[in-house]
Amino acid sequence: MEKVFARPSCLKDKPFRYCPGCSHGVLHRIIAETIDRFGIRDRTIGIAPVGCAVFAYDYLDIDMVEVPHGRPPAVATGMKRSRPENIIFSYQGDGDLAAIGTAEIVHAAARGENITVLFVNNGNYGMTGGQMAPTTLLGQKTTTTPAGRDVRSAGNPIRVCEMLATLDGPVYIERVALDSPKNILAAKRAIQKAFRYQIEGRGFSLIEMLSLCPTDWGMAPVQAVDWVRDHMAPYFPLGVYKDQGSAGKAETD
Ligand SMILES: Cc1ncc(C[n+]2csc(CCOP(=O)(O)OP(=O)(O)O)c2C)c(N)n1
Secondary structure: OOOOOOOOOOEOOOOOOOOOOOOHHHHHHHHHHHHHHHOOHHHEEEEEOOOHHHHHHHOEOOEEEEOOOOOHHHHHHHHHHHOOOOEEEEEEEHHHHHHHOHHHHHHHHHHOOOOEEEEEEOOEEOOOOOEEOOOOOEOOOOOOOOOOEOHHHHOOOOOHHHHHOOOOOOOEEEEEEOOOHHHHHHHHHHHHHHHHHHHOOOOOEEEEEEOOOHHHHOOOHHHHHHHHHHHHHHHOOOEEEEEOOOOOOOOOO
């Protein structure tokens, strides 16, 4: 009998502790499948800061480093420069990457470091109970914006892909969503491409993933799927913002 499906070798055989409908488990699987696909398990190092990403070490059976809030691009820079044979990816939430770590991501992108950044945009600070993040939508209720985010006091949400795509440093920037099987497959192709570009030495890649956080959004998972499609994606359009390596071969599922 032909085997058509198997657990990725670097995904541990244990249940995820994430909330129902959370996107982190989906992303963990995609990362594990990508590492298996390229046969890079022995030389891949993941970097996770605080935030729900901190649990990734518990599921991905690879070398993982935990770093302070917002600092993954700085740590990734040092690791990649000192050990260029390793494949280095960061796994960052929107509070991490777009608030406390804004300086680090902007400068790592501007320098064009040969690293892969996986950016989980779930519209809030998930781990600490759903506070406003830079990506919280106008009008969106969070624990720190109980009446909805107000532009007069909290400013506008930040579109990270669009902002970083203005820099000369990055090679590849794409925004995807983890809200449907079709979009998850597209996310997998984007992540594979970003890893391939690093393996080929092309430079800095960032994949932003619109992700579900039903618990902190106060929604059922099915409502959260609708929220991503109807509210997040119109403000954060999916698509490729920069791809300077597209002459390479296309990814397959
Ligand atoms: C320097 C520092 N400041 C604040 C915190 C508290 N803290 C822990 S997780 C977190 C928010 C993480 O949100 P995000 O990066 O969006 O990730 P998510 O949990 O939503 O996946 C904060 C503020 C901390 N651990 N360290």
